[in-house]
Amino acid sequence: MAKIQFAAVNEGQDIPELRVGPIKQMDLVRYAGASGDFNPIHNDTEFAKSAGLPGTIAHGMYIMALMGRLVTDWVQPNQVKYYGVKFKGMSLPGETMVFTGKVKKKKEENGEKLIMVSLTAANDKGEVKVSGDLTVKAE
Amino acid sequence: MAELSKDIVGRKMDPFTFTVERGKVKEFLQAIGEKNPIYWDIAAAKAAGYSDTPIPLTFQTAFTFWGYGDKFWTDIESFGIDTKRLLHMKEEYTYLEPIYPGTTVTCQVEVIDVKVGKMNMVTFKNTYSDGKGKSFIEAEMAIVIRPEGM
Numbered sequence: 001m002a003k004i005q006f007a008a009v010n011e012g013q014d015i016p017e018l019r020v021g022p023i024k025q026m027d028l029v030r031y032a033g034a035s036g037d038f039n040p041i042h043n044d045t046e047f048a049k050s051a052g053l054p055g056t057i058a059h060g061m062y063i064m065a066l067m068g069r070l071v072t073d074w075v076q077p078n079q080v081k082y083y084g085v086k087f088k089g090m091s092l093p094g095e096t097m098v099f100t101g102k103v104k105k106k107k108e109e110n111g112e113k114l115i116m117v118s119l120t121a122a123n124d125k126g127e128v129k130v131s132g133d134l135t136v137k138a139e
Numbered sequence: 140m141a142e143l144s145k146d147i148v149g150r151k152m153d154p155f156t157f158t159v160e161r162g163k164v165k166e167f168l169q170a171i172g173e174k175n176p177i178y179w180d181i182a183a184a185k186a187a188g189y190s191d192t193p194i195p196l197t198f199q200t201a202f203t204f205w206g207y208g209d210k211f212w213t214d215i216e217s218f219g220i221d222t223k224r225l226l227h228m229k230e231e232y233t234y235l236e237p238i239y240p241g242t243t244v245t246c247q248v249e250v251i252d253v254k255v256g257k258m259n260m261v262t263f264k265n266t267y268s269d270g271k272g273k274s275f276i277e278a279e280m281a282i283v284i285r286p287e288g289m
Contacts, residue, residue, distance in 0.1 A: 020172065027170075030169070030170040031170045031171065033166070033170070034163075034166045034167040034169070034170035034171075034201065035167065035170070035200050035201045035204055036201050036203075036204025036205040036208075037200070037204050038204075039212075039222065039225075041223075050223075051223045051224065052224075052285070059227075060226075060227035060230070061197060061200050061227070061230065062171070064197050064230055065167075065170075065171040065173075065195065065196075065197045065200075066171060066172070068171075068195055068196035068197050069171065069172070069173050069175070069195075071196060072175055072177070072195070072196065073175065076177070076187060077177060077178075077193045077195070077196065077237075078188070078189065078193065078237055080196060080234055081233070081234060082231070082232065082233050082234070083196055083231075083232050083234070084229070084230065084231030084232065084279075085229070085230055085231075086228065086229050087226070087227050087228055087229070087230075090226075
């Protein structure tokens with residue numbers, strides 16, 4: 001995979017979409033083990049309900065990790081200068097997540113060719129769960 | 140449990156180190172369904188200009204949970220944060236230097252902001268460095284504590 005070229009990217013351009021799901025409880029168990037985040041709201045239905053949630057919810061960081069796949073399917077990992085997300089809604093087992101991104105702006109700053117991208121994770125009904133911002137160092 | 144207050148701004152968790160093991164990275168890649176060869180295949184990574192397979196963009200989240208362990212949750216409780224009502228609100232990474240398998244990363248979590256109100260919010264800064272002044276990643280994490288009945 002080649003590095004992203006500044007000249008080849010246009011403002012307003014969409015980056016290739018990624019769909020993952022439906023999310024299974026087992027996916028959250030695996031993510032818990034891999035990440036070490038064993039907060040029981042993600043793996044224990046009774047506990048989650050006692051905490052006032054509809055049931056177990058996905059780790060926000062699991063969704064951020066999936067969105068990270070969208071990012072490095074498009075650019076090289078070492079081209080990522082900044083990646084940040086805001087969690088807007090809970091992602092639940094059974095939901096299929098759709099990850100999209102759009103180039104917001106291109107700029108040259110301190111000798112760097114930067115591409116700013118807005119990212120979104122929504123379920124397949126279009127309900128936004130996570131919004132993200134990405135800054136890519138282009139060639 | 141202590142009440143949440145602005146007094147915890149500046150409080151730090153203990154520093155700790157985490158050595159990135161290849162197997163642990165692979166477990167994470169499998170869990171997130173990541174199949175990009177750049178993360179799996181040393182030859183592919185080297186051909187693309189890396190010195191080894193880079194870690195995926197969010198793997199550092201495991202440094203805290205595995206490197207600091209359950210003390211993370213007891214520290215959070217000791218800060219006056221009800222873990223049962225905690226929701227993650229924001230996570231931000233600025234990448235400065237690549238991290239590869241074999242790298243030992245020195246980590247520390249610090250409270251940098253608290254907002255007490257209808258919704259209580261706490262912002263943390265996480266530093267990931269080589270322990271000698273070179274920073275790999277600068278991170279900020281914000282959580283919100285749901286009020287009772289929400």
